[in-house]
Amino acid sequence: MKTLSVLAGGLLTTVQDCGRDGLQAFGVPVSGAMDTYSLQWANKLVGNDRCLAALEMTLHGPSLRANAHILVAVTGGVFTVAVNGRPVPQWEAVCLAPGDELTCGVAVRGARAYLAVAGGLAVPQVMGSRSTFLRGQVGGLDGRALRTGDTVPVGECEERALLAGCFVPKSLLAPLPLAVNTVRVMSGPQDDLFSREAVLLLEQGEYEVGVESDRMAYRLQGSPLMRRADTAIVSEGIAPGSIQMPPSGQPIVMLADRQTVGGYPKIATVIGADLPLLGQLKSGDKIRFETVTYQKALMLRCEQEEKLRQQPCRVSSRREFMVSTLGETFHVKASEVIH
């Protein structure tokens, strides 16, 4: 069987797919990739179905050695990715030869990157998914993060070396964090429990991702959003992106490993199309919320799905030229030719 040997696990590297559907009624969280857009593109690049299991790395990636010819692709945030010490591009399929060492280094921009392999990661399915749920200690590699000495099994698939060099055009790359990040939300479900001022504050204030932020939730720091007095809700199911308001008034955004039920009222919910961007934020990053309508949220979600239905560019869309001008000759490489 093809495998990847873990030379160093990185800060927090876990196996993730698109998550565990259908078990929240039993209290089992969904889990899955924090940036599902990048996960799906990593899989497409290596010829997989979009939701196969891949590695999600956080802030500092792992070092891995291939024991066979394995086609891989790294998407998501900008990390210092190299093969045998030589930098290799992200958002592009790369063929590893037996003995090759892939190092993913540090996050230069964004917080998470995704490493997909042709055939997907072949860890056992637990409750219908290969996603690691750390608190529940299930999925992935024994329910935990990768560490030195682990062996990651790679699924069987037909020869796909021809896909090497295929890449995602610039226009389709995942949005990465800026100095201040606009995150779009829909009001509710409990915006009526907050004062008009609180709802306005949510839009006008600037929030910072707190240090106590993980795959379960991000704690935000900024203007406190006070609830009306004497309001509380009985515990109910929690949608991804829910902005919960505990009594402190400091928002908590619920993410992939969120608990299945909770009793804090939710002033707004981050729209599906902006959840991948949230997955790329780290503590200290800044957020501004912008309220949109249901129609707009749906349109943005459709646009994202359209992007995910595009095909990667073939190697042949790259061109090299010799350009001579004023007696000098330049060697020009066009990384992408847009028609």
Next chain:
Amino acid sequence: MVRFLSAGESHLIVEFGQAVDPVVNQAVHALDWRLKACPLVGLVESVPAYASLLVAYDPLVLPLETLIAHCSEHLHAGDAAEPQVHETIEIPVLYGGEWGPDLSTVAGRVGLTSEEVIARHAQVVYTVYMMGFMPGFPYLGGLDRRLCVPRLAMPRTKVPAGSVAIAELQAGIYPLESPGGWHLLGRTPLRLYRPEMSPPVLLRAGQRVRFKQVALNEYAHIAAEVAAGKYVPPVTQEALVTA
């Protein structure tokens, strides 16, 4: 009055009220049951809670209006195929001592003996109002009002798996070791969360539960059978009393 609240573009909350009430909760489970019995393309899953049902759906396949219409249609429809009996599962509990370190404190606070607390805890039939916040944790309704005590002022950092606990008017069982602020009356040898099995949890929302006091030797015997995968908890069938 039922309200439909959007939580983003791919989740709908069907809210039946804001009370922890058996009649309201039964309405939640009835809708959940009907939605599962009549699958709709694009409906991903539904998550019942005390007084609401969260419905996850794919809005690119299933328009919100269609989903709301589907839910409305199934709100009141009596379905002939609906279960007419409910199961009551018996949960063995070793009360007190190191297994239930708060038993005597609770007894002192409510002015009963430890034996009386056990008797009151074990004599009622509970309803699983909802599952969560962790895999396999049942929120049980029906606790004797005399046993109502507030949560611990200082939550424990470690509650052992299997701990049978109460807080305010709720009863529950911790499926995994975790922090917790409820009072621990005893411990069950049963596994409430077993990810390798299908379904991965022992209990589910809408089910009935009864506790049965066992002695240490019986606890150890059941624990060994559970470890060997041989223990099947006693289940009684009772006719469903419609509220």
